[in-house]
Amino acid sequence: MIGLFALLLGFPLIASQFQLDLANQVFLAVIGSLALMLLTGYAGQISLGHGGLLAAGAYTVAILSKDFGASFWVTIPASALSGALLGVIFGFPSLRLRGVYLAVSTLALHFIVIYLGTEYETHGSYDSGVIITPPVLLGYSLESPRAWYFMMLLFAVLAWLVAANLLRSKTGRAWRAIRANETVAEALGIGVSRYKLLAFVVTSSMTAVAGALFGYYRGFVSGEAFSIFIAIQYAAMIIIGGMGSLIGAVLGAVFVTAFPYFIEYLLFMLPGADQAANALFAVNYAAFGVVMIVFLIFEPGGFVGLWRRIANRWVTSAPNVVAVART
Amino acid sequence: MLQLLVNVIVLGAIYALIASGYVLIYRVSRVLNLAHGELMMLGAYLLLQTATSLAFGATGAVAFAALMSLLVGALVYVFLMRWMTGQAVLAAVLTTISFGIFLRGLSVLTWGSQHHYPGKLLSVPNVSFPIGASAFISGVSLAILAVTIVSYAALFGLLRFGRWGVRMRACGQNPLLAAQSGINLHTIYALAWAISTFTGALAGILVSLETGVSGSLALIGLKAFPAALVGGLDSLVGAMLGSLIVAAAEVAAIQYVSPLLADVIPFVILIVMLAFRPWGFFGTREELDRV
Structure with a gap:
């Protein structure tokens, strides 16, 4: 465990720009896939709307930093919040639908989110996408992949901790019960609707944060990136x-x-x-x-x-x- | 106004022809085929290939490409989807999606990413007929209308009166009992995939005669999916109604609001339908608990 951390922390010293960029992409993907794993792998709810959630986070950053000049400290929590809100919307069909129908409803929401994003682009006359300036943290501008490496690593570890701890808690047990058998879970006194929605909210806000980081990291937000x-x-x-x-x-x-x-x-x-x-x-x-x-x-x-x-x-x-x- | 009505009917016919494929496979095997759009695109590319390498003339090329698609559909089942029989819903859906992604890559590798016009290669005449005072309908659109009507009539006839159609319905209702009474499930499923790919490819072929073929053709196939669901995923009548609803909404949105809405409006309708009546207008209600 300590060896792994030493390796992760020492990696930027020996890695090339390309390798660092790849590592950053991996960290971003880890956040998103941990989030989706909670939803699908543990709570048993299918979602094909992950692209839309990432886009929501990225657009939150774009809108807040472009139109309001908000800083990193505002945009990241805000994207988590907008993700949580979308989670309620994405999760709402899950109260009634299962399997294929649920997958399709999240797919449809994906298209709607992307549409709203591109609509913002055209109305704000950002024809091909919104350019985002690198965030400044404690007087230090995050630009190089090396600087981003530690930020991404931090968020990926945080995502892991959140996921692991949630799974160890009452929430995680409720999710597993719902996945195993919804009727039995309900009979055991688990608020199935509540925990389903919670799963969507947690997943969506984690994913939106990943999307926000992605937007900052690329320095560019465009609907086409989230197919x-x-x-x-x-x-x-x-x-x-x-x-x-x-x-x-x-x-x-x-x-x-x-x-x-x-x-x-x-x-x-x-x-x-x-x-x-x-x-x-x-x-x-x-x-x-x-x-x-x-x-x-x-x-x-x-x-x-x-x-x-x-x-x-x-x-x-x-x-x-x-x-x-x-x- | 009349022109808008004609547009709605033509677009509705295209969607209906594609949607019948979603319905057939879902009704018979409870699998949602999200590679249907790509299979439809493949049909158009097969036409392109036939037009460039075989001297069949327009009618012959269309027929040949459509028959090839029939074969493709059966092969997709035999070599791919057969493995997914009895698997979890998500696994089956993801398999079809993965297959669609594979087809997209393959088609770009084979035919390139540029826009092709098989209609020009086959020198299909670009005629349009006047309807009333101010509206026109193109020859290809008329063909689409005719093919859709014939396809639906044939499908209704098959499912109601045909020996194989009855077997298909039996498999859809209860696979275990159907198998017990001597129906070979794999044959029936392969047949459903073949027919569904055939009608989908017909739609792709006919659309490509007018607007050409490129990767974006698959999107039309995906947009027909909300049409199938709005009508009810296991109902052909529903697919027709759903297609008209989606087409009408799309044409109206393009005309009165914004052309950008065209690609999203079917999914908005889908969400609304899922919120109020997830099993669609003509779908069977208990379906929902079974999936």
Whole structure:
């Protein structure tokens, strides 16, 4: 544990700009995927609206810092608040709908949020997106990936702590009960509606904060950055990592974030790669689809499930990763 | 005004043709196919490929591409969705989404990201017919109307009177009992996927004759999904009504409010419907508890 922290803190000393940028993207993804894991992996509620929530956070930053000149200390809590508000809206259908219908309602809300964002862009005559100036903290302007690294790390660790502690509390137990069986949970005296809404609120505000950080980090907010593909990527993270495990959420975030770079690397090892460079995003899409399908069909438990199977077969004394993550 | 009405009916026919695919698969196998838009786009690309590499003439090329799509649909079930039978709802939906993403990547790799016009390649005449004093309808739009009407008539006939249609309904109602009475579930599901891809591809093919084909064609397919849900995910009659509602709202929004609304209005309708009557106008109510 201490070794891990030492590694995470020492990493900026040895890493290149590119590696730091990748690490920052991973941290952002970790916040979002931990949030989605709480909602889907523990409370059992499906959401395909993650892109919209990220966008909401980013737009909150854009609007507050552009139109009101608000500082980092105002915009981040404000984005958490707007995320929480959206969480109530996103969660409201969950009181009545389940499964596919719920997924579809969050998908629809995603489109509506993105529309409102682009509407703001056109009305504010930010034609192709809103430019955000780097935040100034204690007289120090956060610009380089190295400076951001520590900020992102801090937020990712905070997200982990929030998630782990919530799961250890009454709330986490209520969520698991709802996921296992709603009727039984209700009969046990758990306020199912309340805890479902709470799950959406917590998830949404965490995600919106990630979106706000993303907006600052990129320095640019545009509706096009939050396509439905983003929501699918987050769903992929929790599936590929392993449902119902926080470690799984982190592993999935690392995998999905690093995946396009890995594909790029592979592609350029092939002969005649120069032509393929134009088609890089297409190769990415196709490969991502295949990997998702392979996981869904052959290893629905994700990395954590894979590890558990290997551990059960070869090393009977290996610690159960899922059990560790759930404590 | 008359022109607006014509636009609503044509757009409604496009949505209805696509929506029938969502309904058929959902009704038979309780799977929501979110790759339907991409499969529809694939149909248009198949037409493009046929037009460039085979000398079939316009009618032949359209027929060939549509028949290929029938095959594609069956193959998608046999090689992909068969694995998802009996799996969790989320897993099945995500599989179709992943497959859609795969198709998007594949189509850009194969046909590039630029806009293609298979209609020009096949030299489909761009004629328009006057309706009344001030309205026009294009030849392709008339074809879309005709194909939609014929498709729906055929689907109704199949499901009500056809031997295979009755089997399909049986599988949708109770897969276990259907299998027990000797119906091969996999064959039925594959058939449903084939027909659904066929009608979806027909829509894609016909739309591409007029407006061309690129990645954005898949979005039309996704917008037809609210139409299917508003009518009721397991009802063909509902799909027609839902398509007209969504089309009317979309045309009205473009005309009177803002063209930017076009891509979002179907989803607004979807949300409103989910809030008040999630099972749609003609859907079965108990469906909701089963999913």
